[in-house]
Amino acid sequence: MKPSKNRSRDQDAAEKAIKKALAAIRKPTEVKGVDWEFGEDSTGDPAVWIFLKLDHDDPSPEAVKKLSDYVSALTHKILDQDTEYWPFVRFKVAA
Amino acid sequence: MADYHDDLLDQAEHLASLDSKKPKQANIRRAISTAYYALFDALSWEAAALLVAVKNHELRATMRRVFAHGDMRQVSEYFALRKGFAPILKPLVTLPIEPALQEVAEAFVGLQEQRHVADYNFNASMSRTDARFAIDLARRALTSWSGVRGSANANVFLLAFVLIRAKGH
Numbered sequence: 698m699k700p701s702k703n704r705s706r707d708q709d710a711a712e713k714a715i716k717k718a719l720a721a722i723r724k725p726t727e728v729k730g731v732d733w734e735f736g737e738d739s740t741g742d743p744a745v746w747i748f749l750k751l752d753h754d755d756p757s758p759e760a761v762k763k764l765s766d767y768v769s770a771l772t773h774k775i776l777d778q779d780t781e782y783w784p785f786v787r788f789k790v791a792a
Numbered sequence: 793m794a795d796y797h798d799d800l801l802d803q804a805e806h807l808a809s810l811d812s813k814k815p816k817q818a819n820i821r822r823a824i825s826t827a828y829y830a831l832f833d834a835l836s837w838e839a840a841a842l843l844v845a846v847k848n849h850e851l852r853a854t855m856r857r858v859f860a861h862g863d864m865r866q867v868s869e870y871f872a873l874r875k876g877f878a879p880i881l882k883p884l885v886t887l888p889i890e891p892a893l894q895e896v897a898e899a900f901v902g903l904q905e906q907r908h909v910a911d912y913n914f915n916a917s918m919s920r921t922d923a924r925f926a927i928d929l930a931r932r933a934l935t936s937w938s939g940v941r942g943s944a945n946a947n948v949f950l951l952a953f954v955l956i957r958a959k960g961h
């Protein structure tokens with residue numbers, strides 16, 4: 698992902714959409730924090746990478762299911778708000 | 793549907809489970825890439841089967857070479873957003889798009905981007921959870937696909953992989 702150089706009004710709207718989605722959907726206990734980064738995806742379109750912070754990197758199948766449900770709900774909610782930035786989710790593990 | 797994609801998912805699981813303590817980036821990245829290819833394989837096989845009506849494995853296998861990753865992603869973005877369809881697709885789709893088809897489309901876009909990071913972005917460190925999530929996403933997409941395949945919109949989705957390249961789409 699290439700980082701976005703300039704902050705635009707669209708980015709502010711996307712940030713609002715992300716915050717609204719985060720507030721609306723209950724985080725699984727495995728997620729200890731969330732941050733995001735605006736940029737471009739591999740096709741050059743606006744994208745936002747949402748990083749879900751975990752405290753370990755060995756999720757059980759049940760935890761993976763919970764995380765997947767959460768990511769799916771979050772992605773739907775953000776896309777439903779007509780943001781130009783496509784949301785992609787990755788997982789970061791605290792050092 | 794051919795079951796090569798199931799083998800790919802098993803392979804991805806195997807790669808993601810290697811190295812019990814700190815996973816090697818090579819294994820994690822290959823697992824993510826393989827999870828994407830499992831979905832790509834399943835959808836391109838379905839599209840080839842739809843376009844080549846005769847049950848001829850060789851013809852269908854050759855037809856699959858027509859499908860481009862970028863075209864499939866563009867089509868998936870339309871179906872994931874459920875709007876803004878290219879003019880050539882607009883009269884063909886029936887709104888609303890089924891949630892299961894939307895899930896398949898969303899998963900395709902997400903997995904393709906994860907695969908791009910896994911294969912080309914060596915500044916990014918990828919986690920075992922990234923790999924397990926990618927595998928789960930591909931599995932869910934395949935389950936959703938089995939619930940919607942054969943529907944009018946699912947057929948348009950598959951045909952759009954080639955229609956999207958039509959002039960003036």
